[in-house]
Amino acid sequence: MSKIIPLNRKAKRIAASFGASFGDAHALAPQDPPLGCTTIFAPGWEVDTDGGTSNLCTPIERDLYDCHHSCYWPAQVPDALTNSPNWSQSCGAPVNDWSQIDLVFP
Amino acid sequence: MKYTTAQHRRAEGRAGSYVWATRSAAIAFLDPDAVAVLDEFTGGRDAEAWMGADEASKERRQSFDALAALGLLEPAEFALPLTPDLPAMPFPLGTLVLNVTNKCNLSCTYCYEYGEDRIATPDSKGPALMSAETARGSVDLLFNNSAGRRNVSLTFFGGETLLNFPVIRETVEYAETRARAEGRRVSFALTTNATLLSEEVITFLTQHHFGVNISIDGPRETHDAHRAFASGKGSHAMIVPKIRALIEANRAAKGRPIGARVTVTAHSQDVRGIHDHLVNELGFDSVGFAPVTSAPGRDYALSGENYWTLLRGFSELADDFVAAAIANRHHAFSNLNDVLRELHHGVNKAHPCGAGLGLLGVSTAGEIGLCHRFVESGRHEVGSLSRGIDEDRRKAFLEAGHISTKVVCHTCFARPLCSGGCYHEAQVRYNDASQPNLHSCEWIRAFMDLGLQSYARIMDENPAFFARYEESA
Numbered sequence: 001m002s003k004i005i006p007l008n009r010k011a012k013r014i015a016a017s018f019g020a021s022f023g024d025a026h027a028l029a030p031q032d033p034p035l036g037c038t039t040i041f042a043p044g045w046e047v048d049t050d051g052g053t054s055n056l057c058t059p060i061e062r063d064l065y066d067c068h069h070s071c072y073w074p075a076q077v078p079d080a081l082t083n084s085p086n087w088s089q090s091c092g093a094p095v096n097d098w099s100q101i102d103l104v105f106p
Numbered sequence: 107m108k109y110t111t112a113q114h115r116r117a118e119g120r121a122g123s124y125v126w127a128t129r130s131a132a133i134a135f136l137d138p139d140a141v142a143v144l145d146e147f148t149g150g151r152d153a154e155a156w157m158g159a160d161e162a163s164k165e166r167r168q169s170f171d172a173l174a175a176l177g178l179l180e181p182a183e184f185a186l187p188l189t190p191d192l193p194a195m196p197f198p199l200g201t202l203v204l205n206v207t208n209k210c211n212l213s214c215t216y217c218y219e220y221g222e223d224r225i226a227t228p229d230s231k232g233p234a235l236m237s238a239e240t241a242r243g244s245v246d247l248l249f250n251n252s253a254g255r256r257n258v259s260l261t262f263f264g265g266e267t268l269l270n271f272p273v274i275r276e277t278v279e280y281a282e283t284r285a286r287a288e289g290r291r292v293s294f295a296l297t298t299n300a301t302l303l304s305e306e307v308i309t310f311l312t313q314h315h316f317g318v319n320i321s322i323d324g325p326r327e328t329h330d331a332h333r334a335f336a337s338g339k340g341s342h343a344m345i346v347p348k349i350r351a352l353i354e355a356n357r358a359a360k361g362r363p364i365g366a367r368v369t370v371t372a373h374s375q376d377v378r379g380i381h382d383h384l385v386n387e388l389g390f391d392s393v394g395f396a397p398v399t400s401a402p403g404r405d406y407a408l409s410g411e412n413y414w415t416l417l418r419g420f421s422e423l424a425d426d427f428v429a430a431a432i433a434n435r436h437h438a439f440s441n442l443n444d445v446l447r448e449l450h451h452g453v454n455k456a457h458p459c460g461a462g463l464g465l466l467g468v469s470t471a472g473e474i475g476l477c478h479r480f481v482e483s484g485r486h487e488v489g490s491l492s493r494g495i496d497e498d499r500r501k502a503f504l505e506a507g508h509i510s511t512k513v514v515c516h517t518c519f520a521r522p523l524c525s526g527g528c529y530h531e532a533q534v535r536y537n538d539a540s541q542p543n544l545h546s547c548e549w550i551r552a553f554m555d556l557g558l559q560s561y562a563r564i565m566d567e568n569p570a571f572f573a574r575y576e577e578s579a
Contacts, residue, residue, distance in 0.1 A: 002139035002165075004172045007124070007565065009576075010452020011132035011176060018175045 108182040109174070110150035115519040115555070116141075117562035124562040129186075130177030131454035131522040133561070143169050150182040186516045190508035191456070193463075196497050198255050200464035202248040203478040206236045206273055207265040208470055212299050213336045216371060216398045216406045218479070218534065232471025232482060235270045240472045241277040243491040247468070249284055251495060258285075261295040263467075263478040268302035271310075278314055297321065297367065299333070301341060303348040311352070312359040319365045320349060320390075324380030331373050332406065346388065353389045363391035365440060370416055371398045371406040377419030378426075385438045394440040395420075397546075399531055413549045420553065424560050432567040445557035446564075448523050450575045455525040456509045462488065462500055476503060476539070479530040486539065506540035515542055520554040 330340020527543035
């Protein structure tokens, strides 16, 4: 294995943006992606979870459902973790069933 | 896809090579195996075929990817763009140089301001002294055209700058008031021949943390050969006690380093002797050497042979610098210090300097020029205090001087730091500021090599030395 060590500021920036292993001296192992939509790019706006557009936010309630389902965002939707675990049960496919989702009155 | 070894420069270290990639300005250490990979792509070869599909292919791919990311391997058809790509304009100013006077109390024989190489036209020559009003207008120009910058700097220049000390003092107070009001910081610098450094001036300069550069050419005989009063009498004996007083006061006030700015001519070739005089006998913190700006054929102009003598002197000073760096000691040789800082930052210049970009100059009459060397030249005017910056002319100049237009530079490894060299030098030599300074290419390449070799030698022995460059911008 050849050894390539970035030395000056520019080379270190390149190595940092390069991410994966950079010669044996600077093996920057890829890390597990963190959970939650505030720290990773959550599909649903630009592309859906499959990378396509068929499940995009049409109707717009798809957004609410996505927030409820994949991350805890109590300001916008009932939280599925503690208070309203069954809130979205009536909504199997948001594009068809979005109107089944009801409000929650705490 | 076919890849080839990209342009780079190497300096050999103890355990491998220090490689400076021309396109990215990245510097990496490569062990002999990695160097071998780099060399295997000389002349170009198919990358996928080279990596192969066997067990070792993963490691080969890692080496390949790292070298390609650093800009050491590139697609065979890669070529530098031939059209300028300027940053968003108007570019915010960082520094304004005020020519507070075009008068001088010395008559240095090599001076481009007064000698045969003056580019200012006689009819564009403004008043001898800049008025306080023009200086305040310049401060406003700087503050109004530096959006997004918290720190700005004003540099005072001449003629002999201190001939207009009253205006400098007033301008500094005005700039500090304005900076305080806007929650910003302004710093000051000045170049002087030291003849007018009175106690009052010294107190003022240290109180306001001026960066001071003093034009001095070395020991008495060398200095007085060109830097003389109109009578022909040399200025060395007069300035030495004043310089000592300034350096002493500045040390006591823990001020910014005081620099000596040495003009090298055909008559001053012993740079190590000059350096040692300025540092050991006078106490300068830094010493920078600049070859005299001159059209060919002048008596003081550097000949080809003189340039190589100068490089040998630089090489001796570099040895001293490297030894000091390994021992964690400061060395005053600022030409090398500057190159090492730029190498370590990975500076990659599309323009040789900040002239017209983050820096502009203002003449005594309030005309705005590309830099202090271009004010009052008429042809290179880019506005005035009354009309503001002429953004069209500024942009046209920056496009003409962009590295993409200097095609001969596209095959040169020194390009990231040189970028064609000084506009004013090119103007004097070729009557065109946007030309690359072809007369000094060989020398610049040799000096950049010296810089890279010094970088490698220090990295080998004391990499911690470079931490000092991490903090500076």
